[in-house]
Amino acid sequence: MPNVRLRDVAERAGVSxxxxxxxxxxxxxxxxxxxxxxxxxxxxxxYRPNFAARQLRQGRTGVISLVVAEIDSPxxxxxxxxxxxxxxxxxxxxxxxxxxxxxxxxxxxxxxPLGQQVDGVIFSPWALAPAELTQRAPxxxxxxxxxxxxxxxxxxxxxxxxxxxxxxxxxxxxxxxQHIVAVGLQPHLSNETALLxxxxxxxxxxxxxxxxxxxxxxxxxxxxxxxxxxAVARLxxxxxxxxxxxxxxxxxxxxxxxxxxxxxLKVPDDVAVVGFDDIxxxxxxxxxxxxxxxxxxxxxxxxLQLLEHRIQDPxxxxxxxxxxxxxxxxxxxxxxxxxxxxxxxx
Amino acid sequence: MPNVRLRDVAERAGVSxxxxxxxxxxxxxxxxxxxxxxxxxxxxxxYRPNFAARQLRQGRTGVISLVVAEIDSPxxxxxxxxxxxxxxxxxxxxxxxxxxxxxxxxxxxxxxPLGQQVDGVIFSPWALAPAELTQRAPxxxxxxxxxxxxxxxxxxxxxxxxxxxxxxxxxxxxxxxQHIVAVGLQPHLSNETALLxxxxxxxxxxxxxxxxxxxxxxxxxxxxxxxxxxAVARLxxxxxxxxxxxxxxxxxxxxxxxxxxxxxLKVPDDVAVVGFDDIxxxxxxxxxxxxxxxxxxxxxxxxLQLLEHRIQDPxxxxxxxxxxxxxxxxxxxxxxxxxxxxxxxx
DNA sequence: TTCCTAGTTTGCAACGTTGCAATACTGTCT
DNA sequence: AGACAGTATTGCAACGTTGCAAACTAGGAA
Numbered sequence: 001m002p003n004v005r006l007r008d009v010a011e012r013a014g015v016s017x018x019x020x021x022x023x024x025x026x027x028x029x030x031x032x033x034x035x036x037x038x039x040x041x042x043x044x045x046x047y048r049p050n051f052a053a054r055q056l057r058q059g060r061t062g063v064i065s066l067v068v069a070e071i072d073s074p075x076x077x078x079x080x081x082x083x084x085x086x087x088x089x090x091x092x093x094x095x096x097x098x099x100x101x102x103x104x105x106x107x108x109x110x111x112x113p114l115g116q117q118v119d120g121v122i123f124s125p126w127a128l129a130p131a132e133l134t135q136r137a138p139x140x141x142x143x144x145x146x147x148x149x150x151x152x153x154x155x156x157x158x159x160x161x162x163x164x165x166x167x168x169x170x171x172x173x174x175x176x177x178q179h180i181v182a183v184g185l186q187p188h189l190s191n192e193t194a195l196l197x198x199x200x201x202x203x204x205x206x207x208x209x210x211x212x213x214x215x216x217x218x219x220x221x222x223x224x225x226x227x228x229x230x231a232v233a234r235l236x237x238x239x240x241x242x243x244x245x246x247x248x249x250x251x252x253x254x255x256x257x258x259x260x261x262x263x264x265l266k267v268p269d270d271v272a273v274v275g276f277d278d279i280x281x282x283x284x285x286x287x288x289x290x291x292x293x294x295x296x297x298x299x300x301x302x303x304l305q306l307l308e309h310r311i312q313d314p315x316x317x318x319x320x321x322x323x324x325x326x327x328x329x330x331x332x333x334x335x336x337x338x339x340x341x342x343x344x345x346x
Numbered sequence: 347m348p349n350v351r352l353r354d355v356a357e358r359a360g361v362s363x364x365x366x367x368x369x370x371x372x373x374x375x376x377x378x379x380x381x382x383x384x385x386x387x388x389x390x391x392x393y394r395p396n397f398a399a400r401q402l403r404q405g406r407t408g409v410i411s412l413v414v415a416e417i418d419s420p421x422x423x424x425x426x427x428x429x430x431x432x433x434x435x436x437x438x439x440x441x442x443x444x445x446x447x448x449x450x451x452x453x454x455x456x457x458x459p460l461g462q463q464v465d466g467v468i469f470s471p472w473a474l475a476p477a478e479l480t481q482r483a484p485x486x487x488x489x490x491x492x493x494x495x496x497x498x499x500x501x502x503x504x505x506x507x508x509x510x511x512x513x514x515x516x517x518x519x520x521x522x523x524q525h526i527v528a529v530g531l532q533p534h535l536s537n538e539t540a541l542l543x544x545x546x547x548x549x550x551x552x553x554x555x556x557x558x559x560x561x562x563x564x565x566x567x568x569x570x571x572x573x574x575x576x577a578v579a580r581l582x583x584x585x586x587x588x589x590x591x592x593x594x595x596x597x598x599x600x601x602x603x604x605x606x607x608x609x610x611l612k613v614p615d616d617v618a619v620v621g622f623d624d625i626x627x628x629x630x631x632x633x634x635x636x637x638x639x640x641x642x643x644x645x646x647x648x649x650l651q652l653l654e655h656r657i658q659d660p661x662x663x664x665x666x667x668x669x670x671x672x673x674x675x676x677x678x679x680x681x682x683x684x685x686x687x688x689x690x691x692x
Numbered sequence: 693t694t695c696c697t698a699g700t701t702t703g704c705a706a707c708g709t710t711g712c713a714a715t716a717c718t719g720t721c722t
Numbered sequence: 723a724g725a726c727a728g729t730a731t732t733g734c735a736a737c738g739t740t741g742c743a744a745a746c747t748a749g750g751a752a
Contacts, residue, residue: 005708016732021710029730051462052401053708056737063460071417071442072427072626081418084444088451093460096417096442098430105434114409114439116397117463225630258630280418281627284571284604351738362702367740375700399738402707 004047013041024049055117064307065095065118067109069126073223073251074279076124079145082300083122090304101126115140120307126189141310143303147192152318155306157299159325161193164292165200166207167327168246168274171290173208175335177244177272180205183231183256184248185219197248197276215240220252228255236263243271244333250275250282250291257285257332272333287331295324350393359387370395401463410653411441411464413455415472419569420597420625422470425491428646429468436650447472461486466653472535487656489649493538498664501652503645505671507539510638511546512553513673514592514620517636519554521681523590523618526551529577529602530594531565543594543622561586566598574601582609589617590679596621596628596637603631603678618679633677641670 006024010017015034022030023038030038041047055061066083068076080096087094097114099105106125109115120141143155172180182201186194202212218234220227228247232255235242247253253275257267267273267287275282275291282289302321309316352370356363361380368376369384376384387393401407412429414422430440443460445451452471455461466487489501518526528547532540548558564580566573574593578601581588593599599621603613611617613633621628621637628635648667655662 003708006710007708017708018710018732019730022731025710029728031730034730048457048462050402050708052398053737054710055398056396056402056707056739057709057711059737061463063463065441070427071430072420072423074418074420074423074627077418077420077423081416081444084417085446088446093454093458094443095411095460096444097440098427098442100431100434108439111394112439114441116394117407117409225626229630254627255630258632258634261632280571281420281600284575284601286604286607286632288604349738352740353738363738364702364740365700368701371740375698377700380700396738399707400740402709402737403739403741405707 004045005050006047008045009038009041009047012045013038061117061119062091063093063095063118064120064122064304065097065109065114067097067099067106067121067123069099069101069124071096071098074281075249075251075277078279079124079296079300082296083303086297086300086304090308092304099126110140110142120311122303122307141307141314143307143310145299145303147196152320155310155319155321157303157306157321157323158193159292159294159299159323161196162200162203164276164294164325164327165197165246165248166204167200168276168290168292169201169204170207171327171329172244172246172272172274172333173204173210175272175333179216179242180244180246181216181218181235181240181242182246182248183218183220183228184223184252185217186223187219188221194248201246216242223249223251225251225255225258228252228257229259230255232256232259232263245271245273247273247275250277250279250289253289253291253332254281254285257287257289267332268334274333278328283330285332290330290333291328293326293328295326299323350391351396352393355384355387355391355393358391359384407463407465408437409439409441409464410466410468410650411443411455411460413443413445413452413467413469415445415447415470417442417444420627421595421623424625425470425642425646428642429649432643432646432650436654438650445472456486456488466657468649468653487653487660489653489656491645491649493542498666501656501665501667503649503652503667503669504539505638505640505645505669507542508546508549510622510640510671510673511543511592511594512550513546514622514636514638515547515550516553517673517675518590518592518618518620518679519550519556521618521679525562525588526590526592527562527564527581527586527588528592528594529564529566529574530569530598531563532569533565534567540594547592562588569595569597571597571601571604574598574603575605576601578602578605578609591617591619593619593621596623596625596635599635599637599678600627600631603633603635613678614680620679624674629676631678636676636679637674639672639674641672645669 006017006020010020013020015038019034020038023035064087066080068080071077071080084094095118097109099109110121115121118140122143122145124145143157146158147161169180182198184194185198205212218231220231228251245256247256253273257273260267260271265271275289278291278293282291302323306319352363352366356366359366361384365380366384369381410433412426414426417423417426426442433440441464443455445455456467461467464486468489468491470491489503492504493507515526528544530540531544551558564577566577574597591602593602599619603619606613606617613619621635624637624639628637648669652665
């Protein structure tokens with residue numbers, strides 16, 4: 001009998017439907033005896049409030065959703081995990097939705113059925129243009145993670161990608177690396193995050209009086225480990241000289257390290273590698289991976305706070321929050337003590 | 347104006363509410379002219395069907411959910427990703443929900459609001475006892491992944507853990523390893539999966555005429571990399587001799603490899619390592635990780651098929667499906683060609 | 693012309709819940 | 723005794739949709 005209704009409980013307890021509703025919702029003025037009787041009827045019948053009816057009536061669900069492109073990408077998985085925990089602690093239930101970077105599905109998450117099942121959405125866009133995000137004004141409250149936003153149009157949380165990439169590159173320069181390759185451009189996606197990291201990389205080079213070299217800026221299709229491995233393969237094949245890699249994600253970096261190992265190149269001795277994201281794999285990789293660590297906890301907390309704010313007051317001014325990050329230097333880019341030669345590869 | 351209703355569209359198009367509903371639902375007998383007019387009104391007003399009302403009326407949502415303990419565990423993340431893609435291709439939308447292994451939250455996913463927002467649940471239980479799963483008969487259609495089930499009470503998909511663990515252990519024996527340590531028991535959780543893998547390990551030992559040794563069976567708190575690293579630390583500290591590890595998950599194995607590297611032990615030369623799950627990290631790790639690969643695609647497809655079946659016919663007989671697996675031998679356990687000594691560690 | 697059929701459109705009711713506001717009850721105070 | 727305050731309980735309507743079955747239209751067959 002999945003269909004026990006308020007009405008059935010009411011009949012059984014000998015009270016009105018409304019009284020049962022009052023009991024269920026902990027309304028103040030219910031006589032203890034009545035409350036007791038209703039509770040017993042509820043237990044006996046196994047009553048469960050119908051969620052759809054409730055939502056229809058009051059227009060709220062108590063659920064928010066987190067929309068990401070790929071849940072099997074460790075950065076998103078780890079971030080999702082934190083978001084769920086933070087939200088849980090504040091009384092929200094959380095759905096995670098995966099779009100595979102498909103624009104249709106991204107759209108659907110915002111305005112389709114799934115967007116309607118929730119009171120708000122934390123969204124890490126991939127394919128959807130900023131314009132689309134903002135013109136859907138009438139829809140669900142929204143907070144955007146990562147770059148790719150229409151500045152000042154939607155609440156937004158991200159690290160300072162330029163500064164972070166600058167720091168990572170500067171660290172390689174300071175450790176005496178001469179030929180630093182940037183891995184992770186995505187010209188085909190007009191991926192704003194990649195552009196910002198590239199800019200930070202350029203600025204660090206410029207600050208050291210070096211000029212960028214197109215051969216040392218590698219584009220990738222996606223951001224998986226295989227793309228990082230391919231990037232290294234291409235470098236070696238083209239005969240480009242390099243002694244260090246700044247990879248725009250840890251996954252790229254781990255794939256690159258793997259490819260380097262296959263070629264007998266040592267990390268960090270021959271090639272230093274720095275990634276971005278601080279995923280767990282990197283901490284336990286051999287060698288452990290230097291990386292830029294965004295403060296995931298802060299990102300999750302602020303995103304949720306902004307979303308709650310937005311739900312409460314849809315007209316509040318838009319917030320653009322810059323989350324903290326930290327450069328973690330581990331083995332993959334530690335200064336080489338013995339034989340610190342300028343290990344080139346032709 | 348988020349509140350455009352069927353009624354508003356009807357007024358604008360000069361037809362009845364019912365006709366608009368017919369158009370929205372692609373009912374056959376609607377005059378082309380009318381349909382056209384209604385569509386225009388819909389576009390002009392930006393009408394979106396109210397999902398809650400629809401669900402209330404027809405009792406279906408078109409959404410299923412996948413409930414896992416930890417979405418940041420790569421195995422679950424990868425599996426989730428596949429499930430979402432398969433479901434998507436069959437016209438379902440999918441929510442992913444994370445419980446952190448909290449029994450309350452696991453329960454809530456099944457019978458609480460979230461359970462009601464969906465037509466069915468694919469559930470990878472952690473803390474919830476089998477009994478609880480089955481006694482909630484009146485609730486959402488359910489398919490259980492992984493072991494820990496009440497056999498024959500709920501539809502269920504899992505690999506043959508005993509056979510898989512047997513194969514992994516036998517492989518180590520066949521490559522000449524003498525002291526094989528099993529890492530990943532979880533006595534505190536009565537984790538059935540771990541028990542089955544332990545059984546397979548025992549049987550392989552027995553088949554080779556060896557007897558199990560409690561010192562070579564390491565319990566862990568959780569299944570993270572850090573637990574694998576700790577297990578190795580404990581072995582070394584206790585002075586237990588070993589030349590190979592069979593880790594019950596890839597994460598444990600990767601943590602173990604990391605700890606071995608820190609101690610200057612070479613994999614596979616000094617210690618061979620085999621994991622379980624075939625997560626992407628293992629494929630790109632240095633050295634690449636040998637592992638038991640469950641057929642995730644098959645698991646996802648069968649689980650979904652069973653769920654659809656169950657939704658359609660709640661009274662159908664219960665199915666227990668054994669998914670395929672494969673032992674993938676990579677670098678971490680490849681027979682050592684040069685100097686294949688029995689590298690012991692005291 | 694009338695009847696019938698197929699095509700088109702519609703009104704009514706109901707899904708299960710809660711907001712609103714009215715009513716009934718109890719006891720206290722004047 | 724009557725008025726009043728507060729507590730307890732209730733009926734009605736509405737949230738936005740779709741199932742049902744009736745009603746209306748036109749066109750062709752009898």
